[in-house]
Amino acid sequence: MVARVSSARLRIMLGHGNDHGSSLNQLLRGGYGQIEIANSALVRRVAEDIARTPYRGAAFNLYVQSKVIELLVNEVSISEEGDDQRIAYAVRDMLLADPVSPPSMAEISRMMGVPPRKLNAQFRAIFGMTAFEWLVDWRLIRARDLVMDGGVTIKDIAFSLGYSHVPTFSAAFTRRFGVAPSRFKAMRAQEQLS
Known part of the structure; x- marks a missing residue:
């Protein structure tokens, strides 16, 4: 681009x-x-x-x-930004390069040359959560966007974001947004008809 x-x-x-x-x-x-x-x-x-x-x-x-x-x-x-911020953003980019099967913190730590505890502390300082908490949140926000688009089934969304089981995905989605993905999709469809 x-x-x-x-x-x-x-x-x-x-x-x-x-x-x-x-x-x-x-x-x-x-x-x-x-x-x-x-x-x-x-x-x-x-x-x-x-x-x-x-x-x-x-x-x-x-x-x-x-x-x-x-x-x-x-x-x-x-x-x-300073080194801590650059490192946190680099970790985020590594996670987003393959969000379905990202590298482990140990692998990221080796690549960055920073101990895992320090890496998580730097990430938490910038993003307010650990790297993998952030990735789970990113996946759920991406899932919400895909559900809102309406063109993909809940099952396909779950699998495309790395969830092996739809009920696990549905439970995580419900915890994050307060409503099950199928209900969210129905509410979105109803809004579009109005």
């Missing part, structure tokens, strides 16, 4: 302030030829969002601009 935004257009998007952080200021001065977004999971999600949007015409253009801004905000915020 390639998104091109001129420094002049970015200046318009950001307003007239001068202090946007060192990375953005350098970008605004034309100091970067291009920015490559390293977060492949985020890029994949943004591409999926753009492909699935119902917007057309001017609304579609505005939606795409908002997604480009989302990518820029993520990249600039990561480049200006």
Whole structure:
């Protein structure tokens, strides 16, 4: 996916302030030829969002601009953060690279060269929960989005997100959102008919 935004257009998007952080200021001065977004999971999600949007015409253009801004905000915020934050975001990206069968914390720890306890502490400091609590929450939010889209069965959603048993998925979904996925889907269908 390639998104091109001129420094002049970015200046318009950001307003007239001068202090946007060192990375953005350098970008605004034309100091970067291009920015490559390293977060492949985020890029994949943004591409999926753009492909699935119902917007057309001017609304579609505005939606795409908002997604480009989302990518820029993520990249600039990561480049200006400390090592703990960079490590936490790197762990998140590793989990999202294969959310169905992610690497274990021991594997991630070896890859990052950081002890597992420290890795979880850094992750918790940034995201407010352990890495695998966050992944379970991400899966359930993704499941909710898929249920809302309505095009996939509950069983397929459960299996696509790494749940081996539909009742286990349904129980986790109910704990997270207060309603079973089948009921959530029915309520969503009813809303669309109204």
